[in-house]
Amino acid sequence: MTTAAAPGIMSLPSDQDSTGRTLGEEEIALLSQAIRTGTLTSTKGAFVKELETRFARLVGAKHAHACSHGSAAIHTAIAAIDPEPGDEIVTTSITDMGALTPILYQGAIPVFADVDPVTCNVTAETIKPVLSSKTKAIIVTHLFGNPCQMQDIMSLARDRKIPVIEDCAQSFQATQKGVPVGTIGDIGCFSLQQGKHITTGEGGIVVTNNDHYARRSFLFINKAWGYGDATPDHYFLALNYRMTELQGAVAVAQLDKLNDAVNQRVTMALLLSGALEGLPGIATPHIADEDVHTFWKYCLRVDAAVIPGGSVKLAAALKTRGIFSAPRYIQKPAFACQIFRDQRTFGNSRFPFTLARPEAVDYDKAKFPGTYSGLEQILVLPWNEKYQISHVEYIATCLREEAEKLAQ
Numbered sequence: 329m330t331t332a333a334a335p336g337i338m339s340l341p342s343d344q345d346s347t348g349r350t351l352g353e354e355e356i357a358l359l360s361q362a363i364r365t366g367t368l369t370s371t372k373g374a375f376v377k378e379l380e381t382r383f384a385r386l387v388g389a390k391h392a393h394a395c396s397h398g399s400a401a402i403h404t405a406i407a408a409i410d411p412e413p414g415d416e417i418v419t420t421s422i423t424d425m426g427a428l429t430p431i432l433y434q435g436a437i438p439v440f441a442d443v444d445p446v447t448c449n450v451t452a453e454t455i456k457p458v459l460s461s462k463t464k465a466i467i468v469t470h471l472f473g474n475p476c477q478m479q480d481i482m483s484l485a486r487d488r489k490i491p492v493i494e495d496c497a498q499s500f501q502a503t504q505k506g507v508p509v510g511t512i513g514d515i516g517c518f519s520l521q522q523g524k525h526i527t528t529g530e531g532g533i534v535v536t537n538n539d540h541y542a543r544r545s546f547l548f549i550n551k552a553w554g555y556g557d558a559t560p561d562h563y564f565l566a567l568n569y570r571m572t573e574l575q576g577a578v579a580v581a582q583l584d585k586l587n588d589a590v591n592q593r594v595t596m597a598l599l600l601s602g603a604l605e606g607l608p609g610i611a612t613p614h615i616a617d618e619d620v621h622t623f624w625k626y627c628l629r630v631d632a633a634v635i636p637g638g639s640v641k642l643a644a645a646l647k648t649r650g651i652f653s654a655p656r657y658i659q660k661p662a663f664a665c666q667i668f669r670d671q672r673t674f675g676n677s678r679f680p681f682t683l684a685r686p687e688a689v690d691y692d693k694a695k696f697p698g699t700y701s702g703l704e705q706i707l708v709l710p711w712n713e714k715y716q717i718s719h720v721e722y723i724a725t726c727l728r729e730e731a732e733k734l735a736q
């Protein structure tokens with residue numbers, strides 16, 4: 329359902345409903361088929377298995393395991409690596425909370441690396457100073473669909489034999505030097521949540537080329553029950569994180585639409601970047617050579633020295649034109665959220681923070697210059713595969729007019 333827009337205001341497709349999603353007859357057909365089989369659990373059905381086989385082939389990974397959520401995919405990847413309580417996992421200060429809380433659930437300590445203020449991604453330079461003898465893994469988020477610079481990150485990690493998890497929830501089909509994200513590091517995690525490139529409402533996928541991590545991932549998603557083994561047992565602490573066949577059926581249909589969805593997002597985003605070229609105070613997304621950014625969102629940077637009030641004022645002006653952007657994306661660095669600030673975990677125990685080195689949980693602002701400066705500048709425009717040239721032209725016109733008005 330689209331609500332009628334006020335005169336002169338264009339209503340943009342939304343990823344929260346059918347206007348901005350590719351769900352249609354293909355999903356309905358496979359969903360009906362799943363229901364008719366009467367088998368809705370992936371332990372017996374065929375759709376989730378088909379999704380796993382096809383997704384692995386698509387990204388060029390040896391293994392793919394579907395699960396219930398993107399957060400569950402991250403949790404599974406961490407459980408595959410199996411940290412000891414109090415081990416440290418280096419992560420980013422700008423990401424979704426679903427990429428962070430699983431670290432604590434596995435008894436490990438999230439250690440925040442600063443980010444590059446231009447891309448808001450972690451880099452080898454920001455990760456290096458927070459590594460310690462307790463670092464058990466590094467998790468990178470390819471924010472908004474723009475790949476982190478993995479070559480430097482991987483060489484840093486390989487030197488120290490630290491596995492790298494790539495959070496690809498926002499970066500389906502993004503590549504670096506032709507290699508799909510999710511297969512550059514040791515484990516890749518994807519989300520099929522409502523607002524991602526393809527969706528089943530909720531859902532996740534873990535990919536890896538490592539047989540050991542794949543086996544542990546499969547088990548972790550399945551209460552660690554050894555399906556198919558000669559003498560199966562529940563081998564270790566694990567949850568039921570399975571995707572249902574209902575989701576699997578929809579996911580299989582969505583997968584056929586992923587290429588086109590990504591192409592449309594990228595084509596329209598590059599069109600917008602071209603249209604905004606030379607607009608004072610506005611910087612369009614920086615994409616490194618040999619990278620493909622697949623635009624989960626379109627993230628601008630606003631220079632408050634040129635546009636007074638910066639991203640917040642510009643967002644307010646855009647709102648009057650029906651464009652609902654998010655200045656500062658997550659508002660504050662992840663470590664400034666109550667869960668980290670007050671260490672609210674299990675009862676009053678503060679576990680696992682009780683095991684942390686003081687430096688590992690020191691969130692002094694001075695340690696995160698890139699994070700604060702990045703958040704200050706960014707303005708995240710909603711984006712999806714239903715955007716057409718007319719939408720992009722409307723956004724570009726509004727941005728130009730409102731930015732120029734504020735700059736006067």
Ligand SMILES: *Cc1c(COP(=O)(O)O)cnc(C)c1O
Nearest residue numbers: 397398399424426427497519521
């Ligand atoms: C969406 C998202 C997640 C969590 O995925 P859910 O499916 O919502 O649990 C994790 N990391 C990033 C970067 C995300 O954008």
